[in-house]
Amino acid sequence: MQVVEGLGVSRGVGVGKAVCLRSRVGEIYRFPLPASEVEAEIERFHEAVRRSQEDLRKLHHAVSRDIGDDLGAIFEAHLLLVQDGSLTDGVVDRIRDEKVNAEWAVYRTIEELSERFSRIEDEYLRERHEDLRDVGRHLIQALQGVSHHELSEIEGDVVVVADDLTPAEAVRLGRQNVRGFALETGGRTSHTTIIARSLNLPLVCGLAGVSEMVTDEDPVIVDGEKGQVILHPSREALDGYRRRRRDLAEEEAAALATRELAAVTRDGVAIQLMANIDLPEEIDDVRRFGAAGIGLYRSEFLYIERSPDLPDEEDHVDTYRRLVEAAAPHPAVIRTYDLGGRKLAREVMATEESNPVLGLRGIRLTLARKDVFRTQLRAIFRAALFGDLRVMLPLVSTLEEVRSFRAFADEVCDELEREGAPFQRNVKLGVMIEVPSAALIADHLAREVDFFSIGTNDLIQYAMAVDRNNEHVANLYQPLHPAILRMLRSVILAAEQEGIGVSVCGEMAADPRYAALLVGLGLRRLSVSPRVVPLIKTRLRELSVRDFEDLALSCLDLATAADVEEHLESAGQSVLSG
Amino acid sequence: MIERELEIVNRLGLHARAAAKLVHTASRFDSQVWLVKDGEEIDAKSILGILLLAAAQGSYVAVRCDGDDEAEALAAVAELVENGFDEERAANKAEDTVESTADGGGTS
Numbered sequence: 001m002q003v004v005e006g007l008g009v010s011r012g013v014g015v016g017k018a019v020c021l022r023s024r025v026g027e028i029y030r031f032p033l034p035a036s037e038v039e040a041e042i043e044r045f046h047e048a049v050r051r052s053q054e055d056l057r058k059l060h061h062a063v064s065r066d067i068g069d070d071l072g073a074i075f076e077a078h079l080l081l082v083q084d085g086s087l088t089d090g091v092v093d094r095i096r097d098e099k100v101n102a103e104w105a106v107y108r109t110i111e112e113l114s115e116r117f118s119r120i121e122d123e124y125l126r127e128r129h130e131d132l133r134d135v136g137r138h139l140i141q142a143l144q145g146v147s148h149h150e151l152s153e154i155e156g157d158v159v160v161v162a163d164d165l166t167p168a169e170a171v172r173l174g175r176q177n178v179r180g181f182a183l184e185t186g187g188r189t190s191h192t193t194i195i196a197r198s199l200n201l202p203l204v205c206g207l208a209g210v211s212e213m214v215t216d217e218d219p220v221i222v223d224g225e226k227g228q229v230i231l232h233p234s235r236e237a238l239d240g241y242r243r244r245r246r247d248l249a250e251e252e253a254a255a256l257a258t259r260e261l262a263a264v265t266r267d268g269v270a271i272q273l274m275a276n277i278d279l280p281e282e283i284d285d286v287r288r289f290g291a292a293g294i295g296l297y298r299s300e301f302l303y304i305e306r307s308p309d310l311p312d313e314e315d316h317v318d319t320y321r322r323l324v325e326a327a328a329p330h331p332a333v334i335r336t337y338d339l340g341g342r343k344l345a346r347e348v349m350a351t352e353e354s355n356p357v358l359g360l361r362g363i364r365l366t367l368a369r370k371d372v373f374r375t376q377l378r379a380i381f382r383a384a385l386f387g388d389l390r391v392m393l394p395l396v397s398t399l400e401e402v403r404s405f406r407a408f409a410d411e412v413c414d415e416l417e418r419e420g421a422p423f424q425r426n427v428k429l430g431v432m433i434e435v436p437s438a439a440l441i442a443d444h445l446a447r448e449v450d451f452f453s454i455g456t457n458d459l460i461q462y463a464m465a466v467d468r469n470n471e472h473v474a475n476l477y478q479p480l481h482p483a484i485l486r487m488l489r490s491v492i493l494a495a496e497q498e499g500i501g502v503s504v505c506g507e508m509a510a511d512p513r514y515a516a517l518l519v520g521l522g523l524r525r526l527s528v529s530p531r532v533v534p535l536i537k538t539r540l541r542e543l544s545v546r547d548f549e550d551l552a553l554s555c556l557d558l559a560t561a562a563d564v565e566e567h568l569e570s571a572g573q574s575v576l577s578g
Numbered sequence: 579m580i581e582r583e584l585e586i587v588n589r590l591g592l593h594a595r596a597a598a599k600l601v602h603t604a605s606r607f608d609s610q611v612w613l614v615k616d617g618e619e620i621d622a623k624s625i626l627g628i629l630l631l632a633a634a635q636g637s638y639v640a641v642r643c644d645g646d647d648e649a650e651a652l653a654a655v656a657e658l659v660e661n662g663f664d665e666e667r668a669a670n671k672a673e674d675t676v677e678s679t680a681d682g683g684g685t686s
Contacts, residue, residue: 116630128593
């Protein structure tokens with residue numbers, strides 16, 4: 001069994017036999033032609049253009065009819081490209097001038113044009129060279145008379161493993177018995193990815209060399225959720241994944257059914273269930289899964305996606321506007337870049353730190369590199385015009401950090417005012433409570449900020465002095481440790497005292513059992529990944545806060561995490577069934 | 579010959595699908611249609627040229643038409659560009675539909 005890590009860009013899980021496609025235009029050779037054959041070669045090229053045109057025209061119609069005009073338009077663009085004079089003339093001139101075979105002429109012409117695309121500044125437009133390459137491959141396949149892969153000979157479910165896949169191929173294959181795609185190239189915005197999503201098939205890309213690692217008919221698992229592909233899986237893994245696939249389908253149906261239900265406990269206490277968002281593609285999931293606003297947008301993903309370029313102010317404004325609009329009438333909380341630590345800050349930070357987890361990260365990095373963060377702040381105040389946008393600071397450990405940030409924010413607002421740019425100065429400011437020092441001065445912090453969000457993942461790691469990814473000590477990562485529960489309780493009380501909002505956005509909130517405990521400790525707002533919202537909502541609707549309050553508070557006096565666990569379990573039955 | 583400067587207003591700029599619409603519109607007319615940006619002039623009936631122009635949202639392009647039906651050609655291209663290639667409208671419409679379903683629920 002071999003696990004290959006990539007990037008899951010279309011969700012779901014697929015299991016099937018591999019069909020390997022190697023289509024990269026790398027095996028194109030240059031053949032010199034005698035002068036007498038040049039005109040025949042040009043005619044062969046024109047014939048290939050005609051065949052490609054016919055092919056793309058059919059695809060355009062079929063896709064527009066079966067999937068939608070939006071995706072059909074991709075093939076319309078390809079159709080226009082394949083007959084574009086600047087492309088075809090370029091190829092014909094090259095065949096004639098260099099006296100070479102048409103494949104080589106197509107290959108070189110596309111390469112040259114792609115080179116011009118790579119100089120385009122706008123990232124999205126620059127990526128459109130993919131369309132050009134797709135068309136180039138189309139032409140070469142037509143020249144070589146390569147018939148399109150027909151999968152119907154392979155019995156049962158199929159996973160397409162390829163070095164590269166054009167959207168045309170994805171459509172053609174995806175409508176057969178394909179259960180997933182494992183690709184070496186591609187990305188979040190590539191058309192092939194969009195096709196896979198609309199066909200509801202998992203796609204993992206960025207799997208270097210994967211097409212060399214399997215042969216036809218090998219069993220393969222594509223896990224679009226985890227962003228990995230499992231080659232030669234064991235029987236247990238296969239069974240496990242088949243089950244997971246069924247579960248996912250059932251979950252999805254059940255999830256969508258809860259969308260219209262209110263997140264209210266059996267005894268009538270309303271809980272605000274918000275969504276944690278990493279990627280712009282997830283924005284639609286906020287409404288889809290019935291989340292009440294966005295409790296955490298991890299803005300560093302914007303940076304990671306654009307890396308090595310820094311996102312510009314318009315990128316930020318555009319994304320924040322979409323978040324605010326998706327969250328309305330509820331708020332959208334933007335957490336400023338949480339870079340440093342394990343996440344990549346190389347491009348921003350030139351220095352290496354010996355202990356980055358305890359180093360220059362989160363709010364510390366923001367205050368140390370105002371030049372970099374100014375862009376983000378300007379965008380936040382500008383985007384706040386579009387709705388209830390709030391800003392939240394990561395890794396706060398002292399009160400001075402909050403004050404320095406406020407001064408910085410004022411400076412940025414003054415700057416916007418001088419420029420006469422439209423913006424909103426009054427933006428609610430919150431802090432992440434994820435460092436024990438912040439948890440213990442929560443009463444002081446509560447007087448100077450508008451809300452708290454408890455990041456349980458880091459809080460537990462810092463409080464327990466444990467790296468949960470380190471297998472030797474991972475057992476010390478204990479969400480139920482009384483020290484953690486006490487800290488949570490005191491932060492909740494501090495927030496209540498000052499009348500500010502408090503939520504939990506860590507993974508603890510996403511576990512149904514812990515979520516119930518958090519509500520028992522006094523939380524009325526949880527933020528979880530959108531797909532988890534229905535699960536937590538279902539759990540909340542069956543519990544009674546009154547029962548859980550006593551149970552949760554009695555846990556505070558216990559001595560060990562094991563005691564807490566046992567206590568919860570023994571009470572669990574009666575609380576659940578009661 | 580007539581010419582007019584236009585702002586690209588749709589979010590993704592002159593990307594593949596927008597470019598395809600532009601080619602179709604320009605090709606309906608006998609006149610020559612060019613786009614000019616940063617001193618570079620391209621044939622608006624060539625999708626490749628349009629893509630290479632790399633006109634992102636907020637950039638300005640001049641549309642230049644020459645021929646018997648140049649006025650009509652310019653008007654048609656201008657309308658398409660100014661309407662953001664009908665993309666935003668389509669997107670907004672889709673969003674409205676989602677909103678009305680979500681509102682029916684009334685969470686918390």
